[in-house]
Amino acid sequence: MKILAGLIVLFAVLALIIGPQLFYVVDEGQVAILTRFGEVKATIINPGLNVKTPFVETVTYYQKRLLIFDAPAESMLTKDKKRLIIDVYARGKIIDPKLFRETVFTEARASARAVDIISSELRVEIAKDDQIEIIAVNREEIMNRVRDAVSPKVRQFGIEVIDLRIKRADFPDTIADSVYSRMQAERKRIADRERAQGAERDAEVRADVDRQTAIIRAEAERDAQITRGEGEAESIRIFAEALQQDPEFYAFQRSLQAYRVFLTGNNTTLVLPADSELFQFLQSPRSRFDGTGGGN
Numbered sequence: 001m002k003i004l005a006g007l008i009v010l011f012a013v014l015a016l017i018i019g020p021q022l023f024y025v026v027d028e029g030q031v032a033i034l035t036r037f038g039e040v041k042a043t044i045i046n047p048g049l050n051v052k053t054p055f056v057e058t059v060t061y062y063q064k065r066l067l068i069f070d071a072p073a074e075s076m077l078t079k080d081k082k083r084l085i086i087d088v089y090a091r092g093k094i095i096d097p098k099l100f101r102e103t104v105f106t107e108a109r110a111s112a113r114a115v116d117i118i119s120s121e122l123r124v125e126i127a128k129d130d131q132i133e134i135i136a137v138n139r140e141e142i143m144n145r146v147r148d149a150v151s152p153k154v155r156q157f158g159i160e161v162i163d164l165r166i167k168r169a170d171f172p173d174t175i176a177d178s179v180y181s182r183m184q185a186e187r188k189r190i191a192d193r194e195r196a197q198g199a200e201r202d203a204e205v206r207a208d209v210d211r212q213t214a215i216i217r218a219e220a221e222r223d224a225q226i227t228r229g230e231g232e233a234e235s236i237r238i239f240a241e242a243l244q245q246d247p248e249f250y251a252f253q254r255s256l257q258a259y260r261v262f263l264t265g266n267n268t269t270l271v272l273p274a275d276s277e278l279f280q281f282l283q284s285p286r287s288r289f290d291g292t293g294g295g296n
Helices: 002-022 097-103 107-126 131-136 139-155 173-245 247-262 277-283
Strands: 023-026 030-036 039-044 048-051 057-063 067-070 074-077 083-094 159-170
Touching: 023 030, 030 097, 039 097, 057 083, 057 097, 067 107, 074 107, 083 107, 083 131, 083 139, 107 139, 107 159, 131 139, 139 159, 173 247
Parallel strands: none
Antiparallel strands: 023 048, 030 039, 030 057, 067 083, 074 083, 083 159
16 A cells, blocks of 8 residues: 555656646647757647657747737938937737747747837838828828838748838927927917908998998988978968968967966066057957957
8 A cells, every 4th residue: 555655646746747848738829839959840820738748849839819019109300301200010920930930039039120120111111201291191101111011021030910000100399399389370370360351341341331320320310301391391381371360369379478488487577568468468358359459
């Protein structure tokens, strides 16, 4: 029993020591390179458990998933000798693990080499276009040209470039403020022009309204004066006809109106001459109507 137990313990120890050297697992997102003394023996792309020769064969894992090659933002010179800050990145994948291992070996070195190539080709393409064209028009075309130029060079490392994008194309900080100031001045000039045109149009509309108002008022005043004159003429005509019918009654009415004006104030004393018609009427008002004349 002691011998059997010892053998079990021995086998367990050997399994712990030799097991990791005998078996290896490839995940779904990985590809493995099996080498023997540095020589590539097999490329495993299917996931699962595999067996290798302990202490003789070595397994190196690489990603099946897309790799990101993010280049740092750089100041680049355009065709019109102006500078832009360009920030670009690319996505690619390992299509030839064996070639990848032989050329760059690690993903970090592959990223560094790819970033150098991308930055170099981008600098060449940026120098072919003017600054304003890069910012406003040709960005997509530039990305396509850089991708086409980079693809054959990184394929030498067993990598295929899937996509390449310019994240940012901005003015350098040293000129950004002056550019923004010019933009603000231009917008202010446009705004001032619009306001001036609006004020001019406002003045035109107001002047036209004032002119039409003056015309309407003048016509209304003219019509009112005509109507007022016709009314006064009719009034005078009626008054004249009434006066012709009884001149003495008219004189009596005018005397009463004068009397009302005289006596409107308080403590008013009225002094009339003896030959005044009003005085005579007050002395003998009935004689004014029966035609007998004055008398006591």
